[in-house]
Amino acid sequence: MRNLLFIGVFVLHVFLLQGQDTLTVVQYNLLNYGNYTSYCTTANNNINDKDNYLKTIINYLRPDIFSVNEISKSESIHQHLLDQVLNTNGVTYYRKAEFLSEAYSYLVNMLYYNKDKLAMHSHYIAQSYIRDIDVYKLYYRSDDLPQGDTAFIICVVAHLKASSGSDNENKRKIMAENTMNYLNDLNDEDNYLMMGDFNVYSNNEDAYQQFLFYSNPDLRFNDPVDQYGNWHNNSYYSPYHTQSTHSTSNGCASTGGMDDRFDFILISNSIMNGTKEVSYVSESYRAVGQDGQHFNKAVNDSPTNTSVPPDVLNALAYNSDHLPVLMKLAVDKTLGTREFSGLFEDVRLVNPAGSYLDIRLWGKEQSVMELSIYNVLGEPVMNESIHLNRGENHIVRSIQNLKPGMYFVRISDKNSNMLVRKLLKY
Structure with a gap:
């Protein structure tokens, strides 16, 4: 009876904590x-310098999906x-x-993802006029995956033709039209x-209109x-401008300060x-890094930009002439969790x-915890003390001796605070 009551509390706790995960999506x-x-040379765009800037940015944003141009x-x-x-x-x-x-351009797109939450299903090229536009299909590692049920996210990553003028606008339109027809x-x-x-x-460009008003609704x-309008050099849209982070030339980056909205993540009706x-x-x-106060200025010019920490702002200012754009997606599935409690910043x-x-745990302070695994009858099958540091902790333990099935992982402290997660063993 005691075990049944115990497992009932476990199931209730898991039900309350799980059921929806959040994915952070970044395009840059x-x-x-x-x-x-x-x-763009080793003097003004050195990859070693860019690596250090990017590590600062990535550590701050922690994206689950990271697409790049x-x-x-x-x-x-x-x-x-x-x-x-x-890594x-x-x-x-x-x-x-x-x-x-297929286009054999010297600059391409790439997509990186958190394999603890997502897996790659397939990758296609939608079109190759001027530059390839990539179609990456990801699926979520949900607990009903063994039954063939999960959530899919298709990331279409595009870098359209640059520069103003009707000829370049038409080239962007062709690239967008080709992509939408492929989809x-x-x-x-x-x-x-x-x-x-x-x-x-602006939103009136034919390429952008293809994305918003394609013939197939x-x-x-x-x-x-x-936010629809004429974004270029228009202070009304300052909070949404993504280029340029530079007001003066270093020989590589575009200049002129923040006055264009070039970078986007648009969402389908199903996500909306x-x-x-x-x-x-x-x-x-x-x-990211846009405070709406730097129209036609570098992102780190006066007034002081407090939208991100100073080291992140510095990295954004010097890594690229674009700002990354970020959004979050809620997934109505369980497992591959990234949730929060009073004990941890991230799990x-x-x-x-x-x-x-x-398990990866981001602890708020140094502590000693009890790590336990229980079967569905509430019987302990593993128990040990673990020492956690402030910041990231990576815990790997062998469970080869456990039979396939459902288990519950519990991490608790001496004050009976606990974190519980459902675990499927295959």
Whole structure:
């Protein structure tokens, strides 16, 4: 009877804590990352300097989906970003997409993702006029994945033709039209993100109109912040401008200060309305480092920009001439959790698990905790004390002796505060 009561409390606790996860999505133009030219050189765009800036930015944002433009076509550079920026300081959970190329541009797109929460389903090229536009289909590692049920997110990553003028506008239109026609032919009715550096100057440009008003209404995209107008050199849209972080020239970055909205993450109707288990988290969309007070100024000019910590602002100012854009998605699935409690700032449990229990905890202070695993009858099958440091802790324990099935992981302190997670062992 005592065990049944115990497990009842466990189930209730898990039910209250789980049921929805949050994904952080970041899109960023990296400005010739790993690609040297006559104007972007080792002196003014050095990859080692950019790595340090990016590590500061990534550590602050902790994206689950990270799409980039303007990275070198070299696959060794794609791996370099993964190994030297993302999977550093104890982090090991980032993975990258397979590289595909049809346009053979010297600058390409790439997508990185948190493998504890997401997995890559497929990768296609939507169109290759001027530059490739990539279509990455991810799926969420949910607890009903073994039954074939999960949530999908399709990231369409684009870098449209740059510069003003009718000829360049028409080229952007062709790229956008090709992409939308490809998605229409793909006929994959899932959650879509249209993301990238679009290089558009207003919402009236034909390329942008293709995304918002495509002939198939099921494929139309939405601006999460609902800001339509002539963005270029218009102070009214200062809170949404993403370029340029520089007011003076260093020979590589564009200049002129913050006066263009080039970078976007648009969302499909299914995400806008939450009809396919993924929804936009209201008011989560932002241009990171944009305080709305630096129209035609560098992002770190006076007045003091307090929208991000000083070290992050410095990194944003010097890494690229674009600001990253960020938004959050709510996933109506359980597992692969990233949740919060009074004990921890962040908790991530790899689920389902095979031979090893894999947990990352961001502790608020040094402490000694009890780590326990219980079966569905409330019987302990593992118990040990663990010493946690302030900041990130990575705990890996063998569970090879456990039979496949459902378990409950409990982490508790001496004051009976506890954190409980459901674990599926396969």
